[in-house]
Amino acid sequence: MSALLEIDNVTLRFGGVVAVNQVSFNVEEGEVFALVGPNGAGKSTLFNLISRIYDPAEGDIRFDGESILGKAPHDIARLGIARTFQNIELFEQATVMQNLLVGRHRHRKSNMWTELAFTPFVRAEERRHREAIEKVIDFLDLQAYRDKYIAGLPYGVRKVVEMGRALAIEPRLLLLDEPASGLSVEETQDVAFWVEDIKKQMGITVLMVEHDMHLVSAVSDRVLALADGQMLSIGKPHEVQNDPRVIEAYIGVSDEKQEVPA
Amino acid sequence: MRTVFKTSYDADINLFRHGAQRGWYILLLVVMLVLPLGVSSFAIGEMTNLLIWSIACMGLMILVGQTGQASLGHAAFLAIGCYANVLLQERLGLPFILSFPLAGLIAGIAGALIARPMTKLHGIYLAIGTLAIAILVDDFIVIAAPLTNGVIGLFAPDIDIFGLSFNRYANPERLYYLILGITLLVVLAYRNLQRSPLGRSFAAIRDSEISAQAMGVNVARTKAVAFGISAGITGLAGALMGHFAGIFNNETFNIIISIQLLLAIVIGGLGTIHGAFFGAAVVALLPQAISMTRDLLNQVLGGGSIAIPGLESAIFGAILIAFILFEPSGIYGRWFKIRTYFELFPFYRRDMFRRQKSYLKTERMR
Ligand SMILES: Nc1ncnc2c1ncn2[C@@H]1O[C@H](COP(=O)(O)OP(=O)(O)OP(=O)(O)O)[C@@H](O)[C@H]1O
Ligand SMILES: [Mg+2]
Numbered sequence: 001m002s003a004l005l006e007i008d009n010v011t012l013r014f015g016g017v018v019a020v021n022q023v024s025f026n027v028e029e030g031e032v033f034a035l036v037g038p039n040g041a042g043k044s045t046l047f048n049l050i051s052r053i054y055d056p057a058e059g060d061i062r063f064d065g066e067s068i069l070g071k072a073p074h075d076i077a078r079l080g081i082a083r084t085f086q087n088i089e090l091f092e093q094a095t096v097m098q099n100l101l102v103g104r105h106r107h108r109k110s111n112m113w114t115e116l117a118f119t120p121f122v123r124a125e126e127r128r129h130r131e132a133i134e135k136v137i138d139f140l141d142l143q144a145y146r147d148k149y150i151a152g153l154p155y156g157v158r159k160v161v162e163m164g165r166a167l168a169i170e171p172r173l174l175l176l177d178e179p180a181s182g183l184s185v186e187e188t189q190d191v192a193f194w195v196e197d198i199k200k201q202m203g204i205t206v207l208m209v210e211h212d213m214h215l216v217s218a219v220s221d222r223v224l225a226l227a228d229g230q231m232l233s234i235g236k237p238h239e240v241q242n243d244p245r246v247i248e249a250y251i252g253v254s255d256e257k258q259e260v261p262a
Numbered sequence: 263m264r265t266v267f268k269t270s271y272d273a274d275i276n277l278f279r280h281g282a283q284r285g286w287y288i289l290l291l292v293v294m295l296v297l298p299l300g301v302s303s304f305a306i307g308e309m310t311n312l313l314i315w316s317i318a319c320m321g322l323m324i325l326v327g328q329t330g331q332a333s334l335g336h337a338a339f340l341a342i343g344c345y346a347n348v349l350l351q352e353r354l355g356l357p358f359i360l361s362f363p364l365a366g367l368i369a370g371i372a373g374a375l376i377a378r379p380m381t382k383l384h385g386i387y388l389a390i391g392t393l394a395i396a397i398l399v400d401d402f403i404v405i406a407a408p409l410t411n412g413v414i415g416l417f418a419p420d421i422d423i424f425g426l427s428f429n430r431y432a433n434p435e436r437l438y439y440l441i442l443g444i445t446l447l448v449v450l451a452y453r454n455l456q457r458s459p460l461g462r463s464f465a466a467i468r469d470s471e472i473s474a475q476a477m478g479v480n481v482a483r484t485k486a487v488a489f490g491i492s493a494g495i496t497g498l499a500g501a502l503m504g505h506f507a508g509i510f511n512n513e514t515f516n517i518i519i520s521i522q523l524l525l526a527i528v529i530g531g532l533g534t535i536h537g538a539f540f541g542a543a544v545v546a547l548l549p550q551a552i553s554m555t556r557d558l559l560n561q562v563l564g565g566g567s568i569a570i571p572g573l574e575s576a577i578f579g580a581i582l583i584a585f586i587l588f589e590p591s592g593i594y595g596r597w598f599k600i601r602t603y604f605e606l607f608p609f610y611r612r613d614m615f616r617r618q619k620s621y622l623k624t625e626r627m628r
């Protein structure tokens with residue numbers, strides 16, 4: 001059986017910068033896989049490659065055994081890959097509910113004409129979408145914010161809404177770009193529980209970028225460490241944490257990031 | 263700000279948020295229905311004109327307010343709708359009830375086709391691109407003189423539905439009711455759009471193309487659809503403008519009209535149906551208001567008639583600048599705040615609508 005996501009020898013350059021350099025790894029169905037590495041390591045760029053925002057210079061990306069390089073960016077959600085963004089890309093002038101409902105776009109069955117007339121079929125579909133959204137709202141405890149506009153929400157809630165919107169897609173693979181950055185200790189706790197539940201209860205595979213090593217070791221099955229686009233180490237969380245090359249990469253950077261592996 | 267206790271998903275899906283809201287709109291409709299009984303036929307004509315402008319503003323609002331795309335070329339779609347409607351009647355002998363929706367469809371298809379190559383453009387470039395469309399359509403009308411009668415223009419026949427004729431002068435209230443009905447249908451379609459997946463994908467594109475795309479929204483196609491629906495509704499307004507004016511040529515739909523439309527929806531309040539109506543009211547009634555003030559001034563000052571060329575545009579521009587500076591959310595935004603003030607009295611806080619600090623968006627992703 002092939003892995004759910006296969007990154008096969010992928011390289012991407014931005015001018016002179018090699019943002020991703022011959023990276024290969026597999027994400028197996030049902031696991032939580034974490035990407036770690038100092039700033040500028042190429043983690044988000046890898047996400048953007050999977051989202052088809054960029055074309056790799058070399059290599060192949062396969063989902064469920066099939067190359068996605070021929071797909072348009074908007075086809076990726078339909079395949080069952082959902083994502084969040086490091087800098088939160090929500091629909092600001094819309095409510096939480098409307099944001100989550102956009103996540104249901106993949107499941108849209110009505111067309112322009114039936115929607116303009118709002119036929120009974122469209123109404124029935126809307127009810128169905130709301131039911132699905134209600135499950136996500138319950139799961140993430142967003143009840144209090146259902147009809148609030150994003151523009152007025154605090155940072156922590158926005159992060160959760162973005163995760164909810166990705167879940168509304170009902171994906172097979174969930175890409176989380178720094179789900180806990182900027183969150184309080186309690187909020188990070190919540191994220192840890194949610195990731196566990198997403199994996200165990202919903203059966204969704206998670207690929208996650210995260211700087212918080214406590215969170216990474218708590219939830220992930222396997223970890224890949226990157227630095228300057230290069231693969232440093234891959235394996236169980238404690239193995240990667242104790243890999244001398246990884247320690248060197250973090251200390252070598254010596255910036256404000258305090259998640260230096262112990 | 264009333265709290266609505268929702269007991270079913272339909273509470274979110276229904277047209278009105280609560281019974282009181284429905285009550286207000288029914289009252290408004292009743293007022294609109296009895297209005298022609300009490301006023302002069304001149305006033306009925308002004309009301310009709312306002313409704314036609316409202317349809318045009320809703321058309322543009324779907325594109326600018328809902329989808330976040332600029333257009334300085336919407337006079338082109340007014341023109342396409344207007345010419346298509348009259349030509350279908352005159353050349354093919356179609357009745358109004360066929361030519362009118364077909365005119366909207368033709369304008370809509372034209373809009374979608376023209377938009378397709380422009381969906382990659384943003385902001386000022388899109389504005390310039392759409393401006394070019396307006397210029398091209400203007401030129402085309404002049405060049406295609408055998409069809410359009412060039413700068414001399416065309417006469418629009420009276421609207422005729424199953425032998426019933428609608429003329430602005432002969433039976434103004436009949437025309438008013440017809441156009442009121444059409445306006446209501448457009449409002450309904452607009453509301454339906456807002457509460458269904460397509461409308462949400464428009465809003466998604468407006469707020470973040472990158473994540474709309476990640477949600478599976480085909481950004482280029484959805485923009486083209488938005489252009490199409492917008493141009494289609496604008497085309498319907500154009501067809502009505504033709505009948506209302508009685509005679510039209512390429513100048514009827516010049517670039518100033520495009521700009522006025524855009525200004526109207528900004529002044530009215532972007533992104534809302536209310537805004538389209540408020541904006542239309544400003545555009546449709548401003549010339550009257552100005553000439554009335556002028557007459558009044560003349561009486562008071564006793565001088566000869568003051569004629570200042572360009573006064574209308576200047577006042578319009580001043581109003582726009584005032585709104586952008588003091589109330590970017592338009593007349594509807596101001597109305598909403600005043601209403602909230604009274605609903606919450608005495609608990610209104612001054613900074614209630616102050617915008618929250620927004621977080622930096624990554625430029626790398628673009
Ligand atoms: N669109 C782009 N154009 C040019 N360079 C880019 C672009 N996107 C990323 N880069 C560069 O590619 C490298 C990897 O960036 P990336 O955003 O993937 O890092 P990251 O691992 O996500 O870091 P962080 O922890 O700061 O989020 C960096 O050197 C960055 O400057
Ligand atoms: Mg990153």
